Amino acid sequence: MIELKNIHKSYGGNHVLRGVNLDIKKGESLVVIGGSGSGKSVLLKHIIGLTKPDEGEVIVDSDVLSQLDEDGLNEVRKKFGMLFQSSALFDSMSVWENVGFGLKRHTDFKNKEIKDIAVEKLRMVGLVGVEDEMPSELSGGMRKRVGLARAIAMEPQILLYDEPTTGLDPIMADAINELIIEMRERLNITSIAITHDMKSAFKIADTIAMLYNGLIIERGSSEEIKNTSDPVVRQFIEGSAEGPITLEGIKR
Amino acid sequence: MFIKLIEFIGTAIKGPLEETGRIILLQGSVFKWIARRPFELRNIAKQMLEIGVNSLPVVLITAVFTGMVLALQSYTGFKRFGAEGLVGSVVALSMTRELGPVLAALIVTGRAGASMAAEIATMRVTEQIDALETLATNPVKYLVVPRFLSGIIMLPALAVISDIVGIIGGYFVTVVLLGTSSTSYMKATWDFLEVEDIYNGLIKAAFFGAAFTLISCYKGFYAKGGAEGVGRATTGAVVISSMTILISDYFLSAWLF
Ligand SMILES: Nc1ncnc2c1ncn2[C@@H]1O[C@H](COP(=O)(O)OP(=O)(O)OP(=O)(O)O)[C@@H](O)[C@H]1O
Numbered sequence A: 001m002i003e004l005k006n007i008h009k010s011y012g013g014n015h016v017l018r019g020v021n022l023d024i025k026k027g028e029s030l031v032v033i034g035g036s037g038s039g040k041s042v043l044l045k046h047i048i049g050l051t052k053p054d055e056g057e058v059i060v061d062s063d064v065l066s067q068l069d070e071d072g073l074n075e076v077r078k079k080f081g082m083l084f085q086s087s088a089l090f091d092s093m094s095v096w097e098n099v100g101f102g103l104k105r106h107t108d109f110k111n112k113e114i115k116d117i118a119v120e121k122l123r124m125v126g127l128v129g130v131e132d133e134m135p136s137e138l139s140g141g142m143r144k145r146v147g148l149a150r151a152i153a154m155e156p157q158i159l160l161y162d163e164p165t166t167g168l169d170p171i172m173a174d175a176i177n178e179l180i181i182e183m184r185e186r187l188n189i190t191s192i193a194i195t196h197d198m199k200s201a202f203k204i205a206d207t208i209a210m211l212y213n214g215l216i217i218e219r220g221s222s223e224e225i226k227n228t229s230d231p232v233v234r235q236f237i238e239g240s241a242e243g244p245i246t247l248e249g250i251k252r
Numbered sequence B: 001m002f003i004k005l006i007e008f009i010g011t012a013i014k015g016p017l018e019e020t021g022r023i024i025l026l027q028g029s030v031f032k033w034i035a036r037r038p039f040e041l042r043n044i045a046k047q048m049l050e051i052g053v054n055s056l057p058v059v060l061i062t063a064v065f066t067g068m069v070l071a072l073q074s075y076t077g078f079k080r081f082g083a084e085g086l087v088g089s090v091v092a093l094s095m096t097r098e099l100g101p102v103l104a105a106l107i108v109t110g111r112a113g114a115s116m117a118a119e120i121a122t123m124r125v126t127e128q129i130d131a132l133e134t135l136a137t138n139p140v141k142y143l144v145v146p147r148f149l150s151g152i153i154m155l156p157a158l159a160v161i162s163d164i165v166g167i168i169g170g171y172f173v174t175v176v177l178l179g180t181s182s183t184s185y186m187k188a189t190w191d192f193l194e195v196e197d198i199y200n201g202l203i204k205a206a207f208f209g210a211a212f213t214l215i216s217c218y219k220g221f222y223a224k225g226g227a228e229g230v231g232r233a234t235t236g237a238v239v240i241s242s243m244t245i246l247i248s249d250y251f252l253s254a255w256l257f
């Protein structure tokens, strides 16, 4: 359903993605792991066409993104919901207007109906009674969940989650994991999630891919990744400072 | 030496040229989206309020005092050769042809242009513009078009109000404070004022409205680098808009009048 072919992306002299190949099947739940600054967020933005690759192609349901015009791209984007790492809530709008933004623009629902739907989506992410507040009045973890509610509001076919559980307490994080699983089981959603939280990764993933030095160095089922022989992946999932991945500037 | 000089000039104008190019591209995309549904009426109304209504008090105060000082100065000067009777004409012509539109534009740039640039730049650096795109909403259509339209509509309106209030200010100084007869002031005002003066002033105002909104939105749109970037975008928007207004004012005046 989604295919990335040989994606390259540089910022100035910083060659972030160096030929990423990835394909995601319909209904699959892929988790992308990788060190901080390895380009996971950049990769996610390529999938929805926010960032254009220097080289390579992104294909969604046989649409090649680089060949689409503005309207074509918007049609493709309506299949997606995206949760940003920084939440990216519209700070001039109340919480429910944030959640209902897509509905307001792309459906004929009345304001009251949109608000009802928004309240229901907020309840799904564990937020009750905050619909009339402004995003600036919420905590970081609450904003993340509003961002999640906004991403699922249009019931998209594909969900992109950039660190859905970062900044949440462990109980809430687990509830969000359950929600992600439920969304997939109930609506057969395809999802791509980025996370540093290995517990959450093993819980929500069908398959896990690791991004390292601008490439996907390993891709496999949760089980395969758990029993990997690759020392880099091994080090990452065990969260050890000892191993082939070295941290610049940090003395041990 | 010569090569060095050319190189220096080259690097000095490269930035502004690139920027002009991108502003023209943004202009093109504004025109492309302006006629397409949905028309963002709520957004336009909100921006008209912000640009027009909320700037009104400052514009009024500026215009009335400009009219007053204009009357006072020209009265003092003209008195030396016995031409006090022409004060009304000077005030009316200066306000409608020149000061009404230009002062309104500069004030609105300082207020609304700055806040436009800051708001859009903040949306850029906090990924809200990316979020708009993921929600299948074109950010030029959603953010820039309403501001551009409101600028074109509201600046002529503010200029007319500014003209009238300036003339009232001049009247107050000349007639009430300096004791010239009311009929001769009004006669001087009407005798030399032509519809064309007002009309051309409004064309200028509309142009200024287009220019400052476009430049401010552009600066916000291409902001990068956190809070500092937002600050740079805001300053840049006000400086470049004001320069553009003052420079284009000369050329528009030479061409229109
Ligand atoms: N718009 C941009 N301009 C310049 N450089 C960028 C931009 N976006 C990302 N980068 C660079 O690309 C690299 C990867 O960034 P990215 O945000 O994808 O990392 P990440 O894997 O998501 O890290 P984290 O886990 O910390 O979120 C970084 O070195 C970053 O500096």
Ligand SMILES: [Mg+2]
Binding pocket: A040, A041, A042, A085, A162
């Ligand atoms: Mg990231």
